[in-house]
Amino acid sequence: MNYQFDVEMNRKNTASFKWDHCNYIFGTDDLLPMAIADMDIPAPPEVLAAIKERCEHPVLGYTIRTEKFYNAVKSWMKKRFNWEVKDEWILSTAGIIPALSYAVLSFTQPEDKILIQPPVYRPFFDAIEANHRIIVENPLKEVHQGNKIHYEMDFEDLEEKLNGVKLMILCSPHNPVGRVWTIEELTRLGKLCKEKGVIILSDEIHSDLVFKPNTHNPMASIKEFQDISITCIAPSKTFNVAGLCASAIIIPNQKVRENFSTMMFNCGVFLGNTIGNIALETCYTKCENWLEQLLEYLQERKTEIETFFAENLPQLKIAQTEATFLTWIDFRNLNFKTHKELEDFLIYKAKLGFDTGAKFGAQGQHFMRLNFGCSKKMLREALIRLKTAVDQL
Numbered sequence: 001m002n003y004q005f006d007v008e009m010n011r012k013n014t015a016s017f018k019w020d021h022c023n024y025i026f027g028t029d030d031l032l033p034m035a036i037a038d039m040d041i042p043a044p045p046e047v048l049a050a051i052k053e054r055c056e057h058p059v060l061g062y063t064i065r066t067e068k069f070y071n072a073v074k075s076w077m078k079k080r081f082n083w084e085v086k087d088e089w090i091l092s093t094a095g096i097i098p099a100l101s102y103a104v105l106s107f108t109q110p111e112d113k114i115l116i117q118p119p120v121y122r123p124f125f126d127a128i129e130a131n132h133r134i135i136v137e138n139p140l141k142e143v144h145q146g147n148k149i150h151y152e153m154d155f156e157d158l159e160e161k162l163n164g165v166k167l168m169i170l171c172s173p174h175n176p177v178g179r180v181w182t183i184e185e186l187t188r189l190g191k192l193c194k195e196k197g198v199i200i201l202s203d204e205i206h207s208d209l210v211f212k213p214n215t216h217n218p219m220a221s222i223k224e225f226q227d228i229s230i231t232c233i234a235p236s237k238t239f240n241v242a243g244l245c246a247s248a249i250i251i252p253n254q255k256v257r258e259n260f261s262t263m264m265f266n267c268g269v270f271l272g273n274t275i276g277n278i279a280l281e282t283c284y285t286k287c288e289n290w291l292e293q294l295l296e297y298l299q300e301r302k303t304e305i306e307t308f309f310a311e312n313l314p315q316l317k318i319a320q321t322e323a324t325f326l327t328w329i330d331f332r333n334l335n336f337k338t339h340k341e342l343e344d345f346l347i348y349k350a351k352l353g354f355d356t357g358a359k360f361g362a363q364g365q366h367f368m369r370l371n372f373g374c375s376k377k378m379l380r381e382a383l384i385r386l387k388t389a390v391d392q393l
């Protein structure tokens with residue numbers, strides 16, 4: 001079956017965070033929103049059909065996770081990443097954001113140190129700070145290659161910073177810089193964590209959206225790190241079903257798993273979401289072909305962005321996007337005095353709503369994140385708005 005991804009999608013008045021909350025996010029709704037990591041692309045028809053079918057039954061009461069749920073997670077991990085997962089390793093939370101806090105609460109005490117690698121997804125900071133733990137930053141290193149930035153881990157700094165740390169929250173692949181960590185990088189990182197007694201929460205929510213020739217390796221699929229790893233996966237980014245809040249948390253080590261599941265129970269989390277479970281099961285068992293076609297579509301948009309920046313906006317650099325539908329843009333060469341001036345320029349002059357780089361830590365000052373999971377027309381409009389505004393500076 002051929003799926004349609006290039007669809008002009010009106011999401012206004014659907015309670016969309018991206019489209020119906022612009023005033024809250026940007027202070028105006030007179031702009032084109034290219035923020036928030038969901039796509040303006042319809043979810044797979046197979047998923048919509050499965051949800052409709054379930055709704056044929058009029059009772060939507062408390063639900064359990066059946067064999068189908070566990071088999072779906074296991075078969076997906078085996079097929080996509082050649083990782084054999086066991087039923088008992090699989091827990092489930094209502095999205096990965098809550099899992100970050102459960103891990104923080106399970107494996108650390110107030111004032112304990114937790115390491116992250118900024119610029120990185122904002123809720124990593126929030127889960128640590130809101131629970132009164134201490135953030136230890138191991139910033140990624142920028143390697144400039146023409147108008148591209150390739151991000152790397154700073155292992156010397158990591159080795160030093162891991163001392164006294166209890167938990168590391170790894171973003172793999174990395175949001176916002178788009179890196180797919182190689183097996184060598186993961187192994188080096190894992191060895192350091194193991195040596196220093198650090199548990200790794202590996203947030204792998206973007207792991208299905210990887211562009212060739214890169215390949216994703218789940219941290220826990222590397223045998224020697226299985227016992228120190230918590231792997232978070234979800235169909236939400238991959239199949240654009242984030243609003244259904246379904247995810248799987250895979251924890252091979254029994255003691256680590258029991259700590260985590262006790263914390264979930266203590267927070268009152270043990271039931272699932274009827275529709276979310278159906279979506280997860282359907283995505284992981286019936287939508288691989290949809291995903292392959294989506295990846296081709298996203299690859300084309302990514303190439304379009306790279307060409308556009310090289311030809312029309314040579315003063316701006318972009319990160320080498322190896323995964324995700326997000327482009328991390330470096331505006332430092334425009335020499336705005338403050339990050340706020342850049343934000344105002346994009347919102348009021350370009351009329352574009354990007355995710356502000358400041359959300360991703362101090363390293364995100366003068367950066368912005370563009371979401372290219374949308375129609376060709378919308379992406380082109382955004383690129384032209386950006387060029388026109390920059391040309392007028």
Ligand SMILES: Cc1ncc(COP(=O)(O)O)c(C=O)c1O
Pocket residue numbers: 037094095096097098121171175203205206234236242245246247
């Ligand atoms: C790295 C990362 N983790 C987690 C999430 C959100 O996860 P969920 O919607 O499952 O809570 C996102 C969404 O952008 C993300 O980029």
